[in-house]
Amino acid sequence: MRCILGYRAVGVTTACFVPVLSIRGAQEEEPPDAQLMRLDNMLLAEGVSGPEKGGGSAAAAAAAASAGVGPDNSAEHSDYRAKLTQIRGIYHTELEKYEQACNEFTTHVMNLLREQSRTRPISPKEIERMVGIIHRKFSSIQMQLKQSTCEAVMILRSRFLDARRKRRNFNKQATEILNEYFYSHLSNPYPSEEAKEELGKKCSITVSQVSNWFGNKRIRYKKNIGKFQEEANMYAAKTAVSAASVSAHGSQANSPSTPNSAGGYPSPCYQPDRRIQ
DNA sequence: TAGGATGATTCTCA
């Protein structure tokens, strides 16, 4: 029996159905359709069930996206996708096994009834009822499989989100780059998507991390301008020196990503009277 | 080890 993150595939043998083939079994309630539908929808949304487009990993990628995970390729993300693919694989294998077992068992029971029909009369209704019982039993086991799969996906997802919460401080160079951009655009510290992408590349972080950083920075700057004054002056001076150096050499102004400073951003524009409102 | 710094998440609003 395989186990991923506490997910155990429910094994199936025909033996486990023999004791329940009784009239009492026939009177058991139908599996709740609403619950089954919810499980089906969830498995579909998670990319576990449903049509497989471009392999399980594609479905898992879609599921990762549905888990609020951007299209980055971090180790955590690929690990998440790999585990989701594994869950998907097990789910489909088990589902096939159930279907096969169901068909085999139905045939087996039909044969038994045929044998019995030699000694006693068996009506088509009775046969139909037996087949119905078998199918209902297998359906309830399928539902257990779906429930286990949903649980496994939920556990995987929550662990993934927990992992994301664990943070690492950006390296010094990345913080420098972000600060340089922030203080040189203090009058409008809202980088465009392109700028965010470029900053992300330079700092080896994702675009959403850049957005987070700027969001945090704007608020924290606004809340305590006094505290950041020194930092602002430092970066302003730094950028001014870079700009002066560039103009002295007069050759780097056309660099694609470094329009006005060695840090790659426009000339310093730190002006105490032009800050975030 | 306490407290500040910092990245991430969530909620609200325009």
Next chain:
DNA sequence: TGAGAATCATCCTA
């Protein structure tokens, strides 16, 4: 949908 604000969780340093 992006920004602001509050908050959480972790890191870092004295």
